[in-house]
Structures are given as C-alpha cells and as structure tokens.
Amino acid sequence: MTVTPVNNELAEQPGLQGAQEAQGAQGLRRLDDRATVASRVSVVRVYRFELVKLVSQWRIRLLVLACWLAPALFVAAVSRQSTLPSDTLFGRWMHATGWAGPLVMLGFAGTWALPLLTSVVTGDVFASEDRLGTWRHLLVAVRSPRRIFVAKSLASLTVILAFVAGLACSSAVGGVLAVGNQPLVGLDGHLLAPSDAAVKVFLAWACVLAPTLALAGIGLLGSVALGRSPMGLLLPALVALAMQLAQMLPLPVSARLALPSYAFIAWNGLFTSPTQLGPLLIGIVVSLVWAVLATALACLLFLRRDFTNPAYDGSGRRAVVTGLLPLVGLVALTVAVVAVATPSVGSGIQQGKVERSVATAFAHLYRLQTEQLGRPSVTEAQLRASAACNKGAGQVAAEGAGNDWRCVVSWHLPGTTVAGSAVYQLDVTADGRFVADGDGPKEVNGYFLVRTPIGDAPNPLWQFDGNVELITTPPPN
Structure with missing residues (x-):
C-alpha cells in the first residue's frame, strides 16, 4: 500500500523522471558504444580474412603457381635452344650466362605479365563484393569501411609481391641451373662478375615494384569507382598499354620520364658503367607518387560510397571528377617538374x-x-x-x-x-x-x-x- 503514493509522487515530478530517463539513455548509449568498440575487428584480422579470400580463388592459386614455376622452365628451355631471342634485351647472352634469362623475363614481365597480373588482383578486389552482394555482411562484421579498404589493399599488395618474387626467383634459378653462374656482359660491353650480376638482377626486379604499385593503385581506383563494370578489371592493363604506346612515340624527355611506365625500362641503366641512376630514380619517384595518389583517390571514393543502395554500379560522374582529373593533373605537374629539373631537351638522343x-x-x-x-x-x-x-x-x-x-x-x-x-x-x-x-x-x-x-x-x-x-x-x- 505504500508503493502507490511513491509512484504517484514520482509521477507528479516530471523533472526528476526526465533526468532519470536521460541518465538511463546515456548509460545505454555508453554500453552500446563499448559493445561497438569491442566488436570492431582489427585491421590484422580483416587483412588475414581478405588474404584467405584472395588465395582461395582458383585463378589466383594458378597464377601464383605459374609465376613460381613457368619462368624457370621457360628460361631453361630457351637457353638450351640453338636460336636465341636476340631481339630482346640480353637475349643474345642466354647461352653465355644464367643471369641473362631473368633480365629477358623482366622485359617481358614489365610489358605484359605485371600489368595483367595487377589487373586480375586489384581490379577485382572491390568489384567482386558488388557482384556477390556481400557488402552488407562485411560491413556488419567489420563495422569500419576504412579498415576494410586498408585490409583489401594490403591483401592485394601481398599477392602482387608474391607474383613478382616468383617471377624473379624462378627465372634466376632456371637460368643458373641451365647455363651456370657465369659473368654477364653489360649494356656498355663491360663484364660484370657473377656476384655483381646477381645483385643487379635482383635490384632491377626490385625497381619494377614501383611502377607495379602505380598500376595496383589504378586497379584499386577502377575497382572502387566502376563497381560491377568489367572496365575496372581491365583498367590497369589498358593504362599500361596506353603508356607503352606513348613510350614508342617521339615524346620529349620530360613527358617520357613523367609516366610511370618508364620505370619498367629504366633499370637498363643499372647495367652500364657508370650506372645511369638519374632516369631510374625519377621513374621510381614518379611511380610512387602515382601509387599514393591513385590509392588515396580510391579510398576517398570508397569512404563516400552509399552502401545502402543495392543497385550501386559505379560512381558515375564522381569517378571522372575525383578519379580521372587528378591523375591528368598529376601528369601535367610531373612533366613540368621533370622539364625544370633535368637539363635535357627534345628526345634526349643526340x-x-x-x-x-x-x-x-x-x-x-x-x-x-x-x-x-x-x-x-x-x-x-x-x-x-x-x-x-x-x-x-x-x-x-x-x-x-x-x-x-x-x-x-x-x-x-x-x-x-x-x-x-x-x-x-x-x-x-x-x-x-x-x-x-x-x-x-x-x-x-x-x-x-x-x-x-x-x-x-x-x-x-x-x-x-x-x-x-x-x-x-x-x-x-
């Protein structure tokens, strides 16, 4: 009988009741925030999950296996033939030393293999979620689009590094086993000892990681911006092909060095005495700038995306304004900077x-x-x-x-x-x-x-x- 007056008294005091309700709501929000923080998955766990997703795809497994086996078989088979690919750089020396084979493979990889491999990995890493309709499940599990982007980017980079390492190590092992650890003739005719040749061969492979990262950034940008469209998958390969065609044109030196594709061939300067480091360093720096900018633009588009729309099919006009125009501006800026920084004019061939x-x-x-x-x-x-x-x-x-x-x-x-x-x-x-x-x-x-x-x-x-x-x-x- 004494409870009723107390309840009536509380009911007659709306200020006190409102304060208690507000405190209760704040407590619930704090508990909900703690639960959200506790349930948010770390980047490391998301990275492992995304890496397992990539490696579980049959095409990725086949490509990794091919990168670790095919170059050795190719280099060993070509080195044993009576005719050599003398039209390729270092091809005429494949009978003389096992270190020529990895450089022949490097020329092929920079032109065809690495752009295609990059397209398969980064060009599909975000678009696959659009095709399968799994964004909601991933967001509910991770609760952070930023962590998802970082994890997917790192997983893609890991697979690409496995591709490059396989191509380099396999071709080197195949060449040395088939021909031998002999001296290598450089591009200016001087003879490199086997140890020097080995160091420069692997250094050349390391240098092409920079333009590969630039293509990877473009692949991430295409995968985010174009959604289900197959153009996202093809974008790195198409960009690489366009840059290769541009390198064949009689462009000024500044325009040639301002494209990331030049780093795929600038490693030639490692095999001269003295080494021609100027073009190589410029190509690496330009490629890394491209990689950072393209990845940042992809992240910006991804974080601004509306994941509640199940019919999302690319960013449309935003992809052109946010994705394409900054890269075009970067080309103009790098051409101007290289033109001012380098003393050469015209074609550079005098x-x-x-x-x-x-x-x-x-x-x-x-x-x-x-x-x-x-x-x-x-x-x-x-x-x-x-x-x-x-x-x-x-x-x-x-x-x-x-x-x-x-x-x-x-x-x-x-x-x-x-x-x-x-x-x-x-x-x-x-x-x-x-x-x-x-x-x-x-x-x-x-x-x-x-x-x-x-x-x-x-x-x-x-x-x-x-x-x-x-x-x-x-x-x-």
Whole structure:
C-alpha cells in the first residue's frame, strides 16, 4: 500500500523522471558504444580474412603457381635452344650466362605479365563484393569501411609481391641451373662478375615494384569507382598499354620520364658503367607518387560510397571528377617538374651521346674478343676507341630515334700506326636503347661466330646492344 503514493509522487515530478530517463539513455548509449568498440575487428584480422579470400580463388592459386614455376622452365628451355631471342634485351647472352634469362623475363614481365597480373588482383578486389552482394555482411562484421579498404589493399599488395618474387626467383634459378653462374656482359660491353650480376638482377626486379604499385593503385581506383563494370578489371592493363604506346612515340624527355611506365625500362641503366641512376630514380619517384595518389583517390571514393543502395554500379560522374582529373593533373605537374629539373631537351638522343655510347661498348667488347682469340691483352685507354655517327646518310639532323643511324668506329692497337675501323648500322628506339649491327670488316664484325683456340664462340662484336642516357649528366670534376 505504500508503493502507490511513491509512484504517484514520482509521477507528479516530471523533472526528476526526465533526468532519470536521460541518465538511463546515456548509460545505454555508453554500453552500446563499448559493445561497438569491442566488436570492431582489427585491421590484422580483416587483412588475414581478405588474404584467405584472395588465395582461395582458383585463378589466383594458378597464377601464383605459374609465376613460381613457368619462368624457370621457360628460361631453361630457351637457353638450351640453338636460336636465341636476340631481339630482346640480353637475349643474345642466354647461352653465355644464367643471369641473362631473368633480365629477358623482366622485359617481358614489365610489358605484359605485371600489368595483367595487377589487373586480375586489384581490379577485382572491390568489384567482386558488388557482384556477390556481400557488402552488407562485411560491413556488419567489420563495422569500419576504412579498415576494410586498408585490409583489401594490403591483401592485394601481398599477392602482387608474391607474383613478382616468383617471377624473379624462378627465372634466376632456371637460368643458373641451365647455363651456370657465369659473368654477364653489360649494356656498355663491360663484364660484370657473377656476384655483381646477381645483385643487379635482383635490384632491377626490385625497381619494377614501383611502377607495379602505380598500376595496383589504378586497379584499386577502377575497382572502387566502376563497381560491377568489367572496365575496372581491365583498367590497369589498358593504362599500361596506353603508356607503352606513348613510350614508342617521339615524346620529349620530360613527358617520357613523367609516366610511370618508364620505370619498367629504366633499370637498363643499372647495367652500364657508370650506372645511369638519374632516369631510374625519377621513374621510381614518379611511380610512387602515382601509387599514393591513385590509392588515396580510391579510398576517398570508397569512404563516400552509399552502401545502402543495392543497385550501386559505379560512381558515375564522381569517378571522372575525383578519379580521372587528378591523375591528368598529376601528369601535367610531373612533366613540368621533370622539364625544370633535368637539363635535357627534345628526345634526349643526340649525336654526341650516341657516339660515346657506341665507342664505349665497342672498346669493352673488343677486349672480350681479344681474350677469346688468345691475343695480347689491351686496355680501353690503349685502344682510344672513337665513333663518328650520322643519321639518314647525313641528310637529316643527327638526333632522335630511328633505324637509319650509321657509325664508323676507329681504334688504335699498341705498336701500330694505322688505325682500325669498323662500320655499324644502328637502330635506336625512342627510349634510348639501340642495337648495333656489324657491317664489316669481316675479320672484326662480319661473322656471327669467331674461331677460338677451344672452338667456335659467339662474336661479341657482330651485334651488340647499347643504351643512350636520355638525361645529360654533367662530367665529373
């Protein structure tokens, strides 16, 4: 009987009742917040979950297996053939050393394999959730779109690193086992010891991680922005193809170095003496900037997405404004910065550079041929090799890419007064690489094979590769 007056008294005091209700509501909210924090999954757990999801896909498993087995079989099989891919960089040396095979594989990977592998992984990592309609389940379980994005990005990066590591290690093992741990001839003709060749081969593979990350960032951006559209899956490969086509055009040096795709070929400078680090470092920095910007744009679009719409099919206009325009602006900015920072203008391929590159490579390779034939040794300083080159038989300016370069190389042997000379026809590509094809005399560069005391051997002066540094390097003091 005493409870009723108390309840009536409380009912007659709305202020006190409202205060108690407010305190109760605050307590419930605190409990709910604690439960939310407690139930929020850590990035590490989400990363493991996303990595297992990726690796459980049959196509990812097959690609990982192929990257760890196929390069070794390919390099070993090609190294045993009588004909070599001499039109590829270092292909003509696959019979001589096992370290040429990984570089041939690297050239193929940068052109085709890595863009396609990146598309398969990053181009589908977000779009697959749209196709399966599993975003709601993932968001309820994780309760943080930011953590989901970080975990998916890290899982994709892990798989891509496994691809690159497999391609590098497998091709190196296959080459060394099939041919042997022999010295490697560099792009300027100098001989690298097996240990130096091994270090530079793996360093070259490490350098191509930067442009691969740039393509991975573009893949994340396409997967987030385009939703179920298959264009998200194809975007990294299409962007890589467009950049490769641009590298074939007679672009200025600043425009060429401002594209991430240049880092796929700038590793050539590691195999010259001295190393041509300028273009390589610029290519790596540009690629990393692309990777960071593309990933940040993908994260921005992902966090702004409305996950309550089950019919979501891409960001539409927002994808163009937020995703495409900043990348176009980045291209313009990097072109301007590289143009100001580098002293080279035009194509970067000038007569003086070509002559120095050809003369240097010839001098190194002449010494190699001398050792093969068992002749008295000679140094580059004693040879005093020089080259006189023209383009288009002197009818056009001696600059730029083309297959109409012609060089006459002269050298001097100790104890002789008459200088030797040899003629080479050059095919110079827009990225600075050239192939010098011997055009006589036959005693020097006229035959593919030379007769040595231990049998016939490939003639190093018959045909050789070289590299013209596009950026002008100031001479040492």
